[in-house]
Amino acid sequence: MADIAFNMLMARIVNQIQDELNEIPNYVEGNKALGVDVPPIVWVDDAAIPITATSPASFAPLMKQALQVVHHIFTRHGMTINFEKGKTEGIMMFRGPGANLCRLQHFDKQQHPCLVVGTPTHILTLRLSATYKHLGVHQGMNADISLEIDVKIATAKLAFEEIKKAVLLNRAIAVPGRVQLYGSLILSRILYGCANWADVSTADLQKIETMMVKHYRRIYDDGFWHANCSTDCDFLHQHQLQPFRLLWARHRLVYLQHLARHGHDFHIHMLLMEKRMAA
Amino acid sequence: MDMISTSICCSWRKGWLHEVREDLTWLQTVEALPFELPQDDNGWMQMFSSLADCSTWKRTVKRACAKHLMQERIAWEVQHYHDAIYRELCEAGIDIVDLQASTAITAERFRCRECPKEFDTAQKLALHAFRLHGHISTERFMIQSTVCAGCLKDFHTTWRVQQHLRYRPNGCWDRLDGARPPAVPEVIQMPDHLKHIKRLPAIRRHYGPIRPTSVQRRRIDLRRRISELQQAGANDYVWWHPSSEPALVARVYNELETRLREWCLNEDASDADFQNLMFGGLFAFDEPDMKMARVFIQWIESRFHDCWPESLDPDRRIQLEAAYMDMLVDLPTWTMREEMKKLTQLWCHLPNDEPEFEKPRLPTTSRPYDRSHKIPSSFGIMQVKETERLQWRFLSRAPKKPIGQDAPYYVVHLYSGRRREGDFHSWMSTLLQQRPDLPVRVLSIDTAIHSSMNIHSTKLWTFLMEIAKAGRLVALLLGPPCETWSAARFETLIDQALGDRARRAPRPLRMADAPWCIQGLSLRELLQLSVGNALLLRGLWLGLVVALNSGAVVLEHPAMPHEPCKPSIWRTALVLLLVRRPNAVFYLKSIQQWRFGSPGVKPTTFLCANLTLDESLAQFALGDVQKPSAPLIGLSSTGVFRTSAAKEYPSALNRALANAMFQRMCRHPGLNGPVRAHDDSFGQELAAMSACLDGGDILPDFQPECANLA
Numbered sequence A: 001m002a003d004i005a006f007n008m009l010m011a012r013i014v015n016q017i018q019d020e021l022n023e024i025p026n027y028v029e030g031n032k033a034l035g036v037d038v039p040p041i042v043w044v045d046d047a048a049i050p051i052t053a054t055s056p057a058s059f060a061p062l063m064k065q066a067l068q069v070v071h072h073i074f075t076r077h078g079m080t081i082n083f084e085k086g087k088t089e090g091i092m093m094f095r096g097p098g099a100n101l102c103r104l105q106h107f108d109k110q111q112h113p114c115l116v117v118g119t120p121t122h123i124l125t126l127r128l129s130a131t132y133k134h135l136g137v138h139q140g141m142n143a144d145i146s147l148e149i150d151v152k153i154a155t156a157k158l159a160f161e162e163i164k165k166a167v168l169l170n171r172a173i174a175v176p177g178r179v180q181l182y183g184s185l186i187l188s189r190i191l192y193g194c195a196n197w198a199d200v201s202t203a204d205l206q207k208i209e210t211m212m213v214k215h216y217r218r219i220y221d222d223g224f225w226h227a228n229c230s231t232d233c234d235f236l237h238q239h240q241l242q243p244f245r246l247l248w249a250r251h252r253l254v255y256l257q258h259l260a261r262h263g264h265d266f267h268i269h270m271l272l273m274e275k276r277m278a279a
Numbered sequence B: 001m002d003m004i005s006t007s008i009c010c011s012w013r014k015g016w017l018h019e020v021r022e023d024l025t026w027l028q029t030v031e032a033l034p035f036e037l038p039q040d041d042n043g044w045m046q047m048f049s050s051l052a053d054c055s056t057w058k059r060t061v062k063r064a065c066a067k068h069l070m071q072e073r074i075a076w077e078v079q080h081y082h083d084a085i086y087r088e089l090c091e092a093g094i095d096i097v098d099l100q101a102s103t104a105i106t107a108e109r110f111r112c113r114e115c116p117k118e119f120d121t122a123q124k125l126a127l128h129a130f131r132l133h134g135h136i137s138t139e140r141f142m143i144q145s146t147v148c149a150g151c152l153k154d155f156h157t158t159w160r161v162q163q164h165l166r167y168r169p170n171g172c173w174d175r176l177d178g179a180r181p182p183a184v185p186e187v188i189q190m191p192d193h194l195k196h197i198k199r200l201p202a203i204r205r206h207y208g209p210i211r212p213t214s215v216q217r218r219r220i221d222l223r224r225r226i227s228e229l230q231q232a233g234a235n236d237y238v239w240w241h242p243s244s245e246p247a248l249v250a251r252v253y254n255e256l257e258t259r260l261r262e263w264c265l266n267e268d269a270s271d272a273d274f275q276n277l278m279f280g281g282l283f284a285f286d287e288p289d290m291k292m293a294r295v296f297i298q299w300i301e302s303r304f305h306d307c308w309p310e311s312l313d314p315d316r317r318i319q320l321e322a323a324y325m326d327m328l329v330d331l332p333t334w335t336m337r338e339e340m341k342k343l344t345q346l347w348c349h350l351p352n353d354e355p356e357f358e359k360p361r362l363p364t365t366s367r368p369y370d371r372s373h374k375i376p377s378s379f380g381i382m383q384v385k386e387t388e389r390l391q392w393r394f395l396s397r398a399p400k401k402p403i404g405q406d407a408p409y410y411v412v413h414l415y416s417g418r419r420r421e422g423d424f425h426s427w428m429s430t431l432l433q434q435r436p437d438l439p440v441r442v443l444s445i446d447t448a449i450h451s452s453m454n455i456h457s458t459k460l461w462t463f464l465m466e467i468a469k470a471g472r473l474v475a476l477l478l479g480p481p482c483e484t485w486s487a488a489r490f491e492t493l494i495d496q497a498l499g500d501r502a503r504r505a506p507r508p509l510r511m512a513d514a515p516w517c518i519q520g521l522s523l524r525e526l527l528q529l530s531v532g533n534a535l536l537l538r539g540l541w542l543g544l545v546v547a548l549n550s551g552a553v554v555l556e557h558p559a560m561p562h563e564p565c566k567p568s569i570w571r572t573a574l575v576l577l578l579v580r581r582p583n584a585v586f587y588l589k590s591i592q593q594w595r596f597g598s599p600g601v602k603p604t605t606f607l608c609a610n611l612t613l614d615e616s617l618a619q620f621a622l623g624d625v626q627k628p629s630a631p632l633i634g635l636s637s638t639g640v641f642r643t644s645a646a647k648e649y650p651s652a653l654n655r656a657l658a659n660a661m662f663q664r665m666c667r668h669p670g671l672n673g674p675v676r677a678h679d680d681s682f683g684q685e686l687a688a689m690s691a692c693l694d695g696g697d698i699l700p701d702f703q704p705e706c707a708n709l710a
Helices: A002-021 A025-034 A056-076 A099-107 A146-168 A175-191 A202-220 A232-238 A244-262 A265-278 B016-030 B041-053 B057-091 B099-103 B122-133 B138-142 B158-166 B172-176 B214-234 B246-265 B271-283 B289-302 B314-329 B332-348 B382-389 B424-433 B458-469 B523-548 B573-579 B614-620 B642-646 B651-667 B681-691
Strands: A041-043 A046-053 A089-093 A114-118 A123-128 A131-134 A137-140 B002-007 B096-098 B392-394 B409-414 B440-445 B473-478 B493-495 B501-503 B552-558 B587-592 B603-609
Touching: A002 A041, A002 A046, A002 A056, A025 A046, A025 A056, A046 A056, A056 A089, A056 A099, A056 A114, A056 A123, A089 A131, A137 A146, A146 A175, A146 A202, A175 A202, A175 A244, A202 A232, A202 A244, A232 B057, A244 B016, A244 B041, A244 B057, A265 B016, A265 B041, B016 B057, B057 B096, B057 B382, B057 B523, B138 B158, B138 B172, B158 B172, B214 B332, B246 B271, B246 B289, B246 B314, B271 B289, B271 B314, B289 B314, B289 B332, B314 B332, B382 B573, B392 B573, B409 B424, B409 B651, B424 B440, B424 B651, B424 B681, B440 B681, B458 B473, B458 B523, B458 B681, B473 B523, B473 B651, B523 B552, B523 B573, B523 B603, B552 B651, B573 B603, B587 B614, B614 B651
Parallel strands: A046 B002, A089 A123, A089 B002, B409 B440, B409 B473, B473 B552
Antiparallel strands: A041 A046, A114 A123, A131 A137, B096 B392, B493 B501, B552 B603, B587 B603
């Protein structure tokens, strides 16, 4: 019951945030220039508010205005935003003419970069971060997926090491069973959120493939430590293991249907816009 | 809570939908899409609306992945077996040439010179050459310590010296290549005190003279040769200049000009006359011969051409040109001066001491990198590979190995089906009773006899290959399943139970130009093909090994259909290679099985090696049989395929084949001689299992539970 109440309250707050943001001229101009209105994205208490400005120079003032709005609405509902590290942070992604200068102004400092905003009741300090994690997915300031992949690989490796003795390298369990467990316990960590990856570098893809093959080889006990060692390609074919590229395609295609069924118009609109710009 | 902010920009990225389109393109090759592949924004919007309503999408994607995996497995298996057979042929000492590769080597593929493998990059090829063939780089032979012999710097490990030498612009390779002979490479590990440290000490240069560069070596060599030449010609007036004795020179010039005029006036004078006249004039003076030769050269260079009469005939001019050149060539002074001129030219045009290296070529791809990752598929290029294999030719005949010395020997009937009276095994056993001195065991191998007799079993396969390679498998009969190759798949299926009505029939799985698999098959059909391919190729592999080790081989399969589009193993590149004359390993023999009592006509071809079948087939063909008129196509009234009646060889054919092999064994001297006892319990076990006549039904050719990995 409490969860339902909280969600209802959050829905109301988000709507109010959206309404008040729409009254900021710079915010509206940014959305207009972008060609699409992107609303705040919320999952229970995890919220992300995308803001777009028309130029890098007008970006920081707009963020401060938005922060004031958000703080005001939350205060009005009896809540205080937690500005601690890892709780509420801002990611600034500068693009276009003047972007370098803005980056220097904001990030070339001795202390941690932050935005300070004065309100009638509080002085708010919003930490600016290079990366953030929203719903378990890491995003970087440079919109590069490498960080996310590195984190996923590290998580998978850690999970493998944790359960290898008890499960994955336990010879009391048949190999097909262990492979199945590997898929559900380890691969799922890699594949979580992979459906919306784009522009992955070949090196990153190779890193994932290498890690998977290495793990599979340990499970099958078929590797360089045996005299008749096969190549990775032969190994995957011999045991009929799906390469990561195929798993990735499968997840992406399934996600495509999710998008078609449940995706918002702005989401599809942005994807089409991205495609047009790339073309 | 996160505040994500961005300022508007143009992106160089291709975008998520671009990658989705790649995936959809791949999916289209495996499964039919419920929508058109989107081309523009409208197409995408239509695709989204179609996809939202598609209830089978998830299943389609899952099935596509499974089919893709199976297709890749088929492609890999076919390539794997072909590689294995190719290696077998190479190991046997047969030279194979790829006509296509020898005429047109594509720039994108890097082929190994020792095996049929090919790679995308030179690095992969080098890695393969090192791992499989033991090739190492040329730089390794110049490394005998952790110190680079070119610059005397200590790099702490030989590996780093190798990296250093590979970087040509530093000039070290230039100092070593050709300057000293290659020696045995050394591998020096990191010294103990440097192990487990992250940063090695600075590179220090040792004291000592640095080797000359290649240009410096050439300069030194030229200097030596010039000096030697100067010394050699000093006593022979080669470097003496006639201007130091003008009176003598004037007299000699007058004499030579007089003699030249004399030669020109005489229209019959030859080249030899010119030389005689000139040498006569020179030697008339009381001076050293070499000195006069030098004056003559000076005269040729300064006055000779001015002395020619104006009215000299053009033909005589040509003759004169040749005559004086012939004379000059005979003079050592002239030769030495010419040599000196050449060396001087080289000396003057020597490049800088430090060689200049070309700037590295710009990469063919430019940033930003194309980050598209197509789903890799070797299935799509199977047809191309098969076409390439059609260009393989034997350059030499296979050298025959002697038969093995260890007993017992084996006669194997592979894919024999169930044991029965009148099968090959029973006929062969009967014949062997006539010769109890022959230490031969008969094996019938099929899952219909025992489930452990699966050719995919590592133990069984290893055993068969071992006895084949040891020359102990003296005769092999095999009939790989033909259901996936059958020409009946192209016919309309008539069902007698339905009143001779046509019904849905098994469709073709192969075509003549795609003999190993075609596109658009179901998962079950792909698995069926995988099994069919593996059984045939394993059989051919084993048959080849037996044939190369002097064993008799008979491989039975339906004869080639007349229609060129229909598939047949006799049209595959591998079989064509093995039977192509003049260096063929096998030969073909065709029969019709009705002559031996088969219920159908059943045209059959045998792939034979090391035995003759003609006599035996003629001897045991039945005389009192009529050629069946009805083809074995369709379903009978009991609902079984009519071809199943002709699945097992007729008894007379078995007898003929057994007799041909037995006769060869009796004639073979190696089998009759003394043999050493050989313990093989597994062979005994197999013999005991296959000797049992009591069991087994006719099993289908395709048994998914027996399908295994190569």
